[in-house]
Amino acid sequence: MTVNSPDEWQAFRARLPKGDYEFVELIEKGRPDWLRSSCRNGVQCDVLVVSGHFNAGDTFYSDRLDKDDHLGIDELERAACSGSCPGLFSRLKEVYLFGCESLNPDASKYASSYGESGRDRMRRIFAGVPSIYGFSSAAPVGPTAAMLIHRSFDAGGNAIGSGQPNTRLLSAFARNSMVRTRGLADSEGNQRRQICQFYDERLSPAKKLGMIHAMMKRDMAEARGYFARIEKLVDSLPEAQRQEPTFTHALAELSADDAIRARYLAVTREERVPAKRARMIELAAEFGWLPPEAHRAELAALANDLLSQPAMSYADVDLVCSLNAKGELDGLARAPANSKATHAAALACMGDPQAHVQALRALASSDERDVQAVQAYLRHRPIDANELREAARGVVGMPPSPAKVRALDTLGRLNIADGEVLHALVQSFADATSAAIQRAIAEVFIRANTKAIAKPDVVAVLQKHRLTPRDELVDQVIRRLQAT
Numbered sequence: 001m002t003v004n005s006p007d008e009w010q011a012f013r014a015r016l017p018k019g020d021y022e023f024v025e026l027i028e029k030g031r032p033d034w035l036r037s038s039c040r041n042g043v044q045c046d047v048l049v050v051s052g053h054f055n056a057g058d059t060f061y062s063d064r065l066d067k068d069d070h071l072g073i074d075e076l077e078r079a080a081c082s083g084s085c086p087g088l089f090s091r092l093k094e095v096y097l098f099g100c101e102s103l104n105p106d107a108s109k110y111a112s113s114y115g116e117s118g119r120d121r122m123r124r125i126f127a128g129v130p131s132i133y134g135f136s137s138a139a140p141v142g143p144t145a146a147m148l149i150h151r152s153f154d155a156g157g158n159a160i161g162s163g164q165p166n167t168r169l170l171s172a173f174a175r176n177s178m179v180r181t182r183g184l185a186d187s188e189g190n191q192r193r194q195i196c197q198f199y200d201e202r203l204s205p206a207k208k209l210g211m212i213h214a215m216m217k218r219d220m221a222e223a224r225g226y227f228a229r230i231e232k233l234v235d236s237l238p239e240a241q242r243q244e245p246t247f248t249h250a251l252a253e254l255s256a257d258d259a260i261r262a263r264y265l266a267v268t269r270e271e272r273v274p275a276k277r278a279r280m281i282e283l284a285a286e287f288g289w290l291p292p293e294a295h296r297a298e299l300a301a302l303a304n305d306l307l308s309q310p311a312m313s314y315a316d317v318d319l320v321c322s323l324n325a326k327g328e329l330d331g332l333a334r335a336p337a338n339s340k341a342t343h344a345a346a347l348a349c350m351g352d353p354q355a356h357v358q359a360l361r362a363l364a365s366s367d368e369r370d371v372q373a374v375q376a377y378l379r380h381r382p383i384d385a386n387e388l389r390e391a392a393r394g395v396v397g398m399p400p401s402p403a404k405v406r407a408l409d410t411l412g413r414l415n416i417a418d419g420e421v422l423h424a425l426v427q428s429f430a431d432a433t434s435a436a437i438q439r440a441i442a443e444v445f446i447r448a449n450t451k452a453i454a455k456p457d458v459v460a461v462l463q464k465h466r467l468t469p470r471d472e473l474v475d476q477v478i479r480r481l482q483a484t
Contacts, residue, residue: 003052005142011149039085054099056110056118081196093163103134129183130163137177206246255288312342321349321380341370345377364394408440419452
């Protein structure tokens, strides 16, 4: 599976006896369902070589602009779990994963969206495979990997496809964190069987929903651990499948289970990661456990829990604003006793007009964290022309600092078209004593609608007052103004 470079498998082909090995490229250019196609064609493999960037995430991908192929690990797991690709998986003796962190066991640093390490997931997908090779840290780039493969053969490397440990290969890659493991044995397969139920295409959506219901009855802590998979499964169902009688019946049974509902909502309210708690609330609504008023109350409770914290981060403010994207939580905020600029930004997102005024003033704060909070607020809520002019005057008057750079970046994201604001920024560019401030102003102009200013005059100011003779951002603005 050549997701990125062919260097690795070409090195194997160059050194293996001619006629003893047949190399088959599974990726079909321009065909997104290439893995399904290979499975349908009955391709049988003894050895699988996967090349691509990875970082223990959810996708092998390419860094080449001319190559848009990728390998989603969910798709690989679907094929492994559905019994739809026996030729590819049942005969495998060896798997080579030439991607960073592909066998990293540390899920606290590099993990999939399900919280799993690369090693744990690969061992499950390639269950029963005697030898899986990958990297516990950064992998070498393709040409370097090819050179090391050649070195292992020069040292008398083991036969490829036997499943036995290839000590020469591991030695050649010793400085590059290559490791070997084996796929899960049958005795270790309980978790694999559980996870495979989310992917197995032989199970109907109704059966899968029934499986989730049974899991929640059996152990809510276990279901909590599978939350990301439950969420993804529900989100992936097309409307036609949701309307099938068997699915609507299974959903009605789940929705009517008050005991499970109470336990799930209790776990949801205990969740310490705010963004995950918000997603759990949405899933409860999806399952019919939260009618509109109850749904609104749960979201408001989450927002107020965030507002009650002594300090709020950019992510906290952004989440509160997202929760009230439709204005349904306006008037439900409880203002904290000691409201900081970050709290004001969140309160403004909850429809508080006084907090709105306070948040806009904080855009000119000397504390970068305050400015960042206002940046989160303005991503969600527009401001009128008068407010923009007042805010811009405050930013222009700030002394040089990282906070001012961020404040200018915030203005840039508003796609300014107001001539008065743009002229103030031109003057600020001329007065600037910091190249970083000039670059930040240039970024504002790159995003702005400059029809309201005299472009030759602005170009003259930029050319005369620039602090660095070479700066691509400033040059880009000058070229853009000259071209229009």
